[in-house]
Amino acid sequence: MRIGIISTGDELLRGEIADTNAAWMASELCSRGHLVARMSVVGDDPERLEAELASTFVACDLVLVGGGLGPTDDDLTARAAACALGVQLARSPEAEVQVRAAFERLGREMNPLNLKQADLPAGCSVLDNPVGTAPGFAVDTPTGGRALFFPGVPFELTRMFGAHVDRELPADPAARHTAVLKCFGTGESDIQAALTAIAESDPGVRFAFRASFPEIRVTIAAPDPAELERALARARQVLGRAVYATTDIGLPETLGRALTAAGATVAVAESCTGGLIGHSLTEVPGSSAYFRGGVIAYDNEVKISALGVDRSTIDAHGAVSEEVASAMATGARRALGADLALATSGIAGPDGGTADKPVGLVYVAVAHPDGVACKRHVFKGYSRSRVKRASAWWAMRTALDITAERK
């Protein structure tokens, strides 16, 4: 099956954003056993879009299009699709109901311009958008293939993709049995190298990777359950502690499940992460059952007043030190009455580093009923944002290990 992906939008041709939608769709297809044949990007230009659609209809059996379904003047995809298909653009009653319902659900007044989102190629099927206002649509192509059109907002596209695309894909015997390993703490190329040997010795097994910093998702596909089990066991062996979950969930949710299972509560004391650990934990629905809260101790005075860190400890070792990170964690555990407390203190950069304490140096501490575990990390060459993320993830990973050990 030849699959083509088209992304639309002048913002892509201006290079304002990279085409992450296409990469995401390709990765999803890869994990289902399909390699995309080609991807293309066209701007908000009706003739070019129509020509790209027409040529991709010829070259591919399944065409996936992202973007240009919104209400504004530069949203041209439905019209271009109608032209490429040689049909009229017509108001779809089904799509109109969906647009009106979406505004009702979102509690927003609907500007009449938004009904443009219900003007679709005649004869298409409407694809429900559960999280936004623009429905998608699907058509038969003139060459006997299928084309599916999604909104370009990643949050909407990713929510709609699976339900609609799976129906179009042929059953793939080689990918009938799949497993997922969620990894953290090892680079993608190291993981790839580690798994190459397995793939080479067993040509029926397929690995796919997707990095969403700092997490890496590995998908394993095999033709039968026994082969999958073998590959999975070997993969877990070479990946070791990098694997934190065997289902497709993030580390914050994994920690949340472990805390729930252990009946434990957690608190945070964040310096260089600035609130990111708390934010990540509270992205998980139901986290209020185990997350008590915490202190963002950015300023040293806050470390002293809110967490009870001794001024002399800061004076003696500096705020970025094992001593202070450990005192923050134990202080937060006590002050917030939690079973575990996660603390970070480091230099996120880009400025503020010294020869002794370079940018990227972070102490991550986790206080628990029997003491405190503290580790020194140096995230060399990382951006400020990545230093924060890596620190937050190491804190959660450490807490996960401690929770598992204590069970």
Next chain:
Amino acid sequence: MRIGIISTGDELLRGEIADTNAAWMASELCSRGHLVARMSVVGDDPERLEAELASTFVACDLVLVGGGLGPTDDDLTARAAACALGVQLARSPEAEVQVRAAFERLGREMNPLNLKQADLPAGCSVLDNPVGTAPGFAVDTPTGGRALFFPGVPFELTRMFGAHVDRELPADPAARHTAVLKCFGTGESDIQAALTAIAESDPGVRFAFRASFPEIRVTIAAPDPAELERALARARQVLGRAVYATTDIGLPETLGRALTAAGATVAVAESCTGGLIGHSLTEVPGSSAYFRGGVIAYDNEVKISALGVDRSTIDAHGAVSEEVASAMATGARRALGADLALATSGIAGPDGGTADKPVGLVYVAVAHPDGVACKRHVFKGYSRSRVKRASAWWAMRTALDITAERK
């Protein structure tokens, strides 16, 4: 000038990485006044690569190709280019000198296989690669255009790009004049509706939009500075308070600059946002100069113990109330010794809503030296993640307004 970008590599078609090379090149070209006409991605497949090159030679005057110049079997670009051009692939003495010199410079032993990197289409010009081992090359296309081929390693491509591409671009075309408005608090379609009248009455003016929830970036382009000024003034008038900045910066950084200008410090007291405001503020380099820290008061006991909220206030009004959000803000301002304190209390969902206090109800309060401002929001139909983001952004927006008023 029609410009096309082709990126090669199976890793792109597997979705392991997004095509950041294309975005980077497009952005460089855009800053030089050129909008790319199309981008495409093809895999490590000789026929498909040759076909893509041939069709892009026809469609574009300048073709930029990234990837496939390395020494391994899946590096196929030079051979495919020779086929598309109808010329022989031949060892280039000039390229061979460069490959040997590159290995010498890098202090690495050269495997003879690496000389494959010097096998280029006959008649091409060799493009020097100052940082890697694979030279690039440039050719005249059969349709009278030019095509430039770069290695796919981003570090090498970005180093080689400017020197070689600038020579191919026509002397500065009629320069477009652009301005940016960063907006928050109004939907994209409402902004579009507001700007339609301006665009219609002045056909030389073009608006473009980019949404990165909950921020929207509006770009205005006009043929001359006077027209741009007029369009900008009218746009600011119709968008009103939705505009928070006239340069391309986010709201957290805008607030940071306003605080710095006012010599003011800020703290947070986050319930439903769970640390997101602190995280967002500390993504900005240098934020330690004005951000003191805060309390993530997820649990009611933390609101009482760390922020001094009266238990009776919580009992009388509930944690999600104007009274509690205001008390959290004033408590954080006092406890953290900051000039301003931002507080949130709400129901992020998906569960926990009632008829009286539905999911999406959030109170946002900002305490300042003269009192506290609190506003009730209902983010209906938003996901948990979006309720948090919208709440955090409203808190920062309110703090920005208060900082501006107090100046």
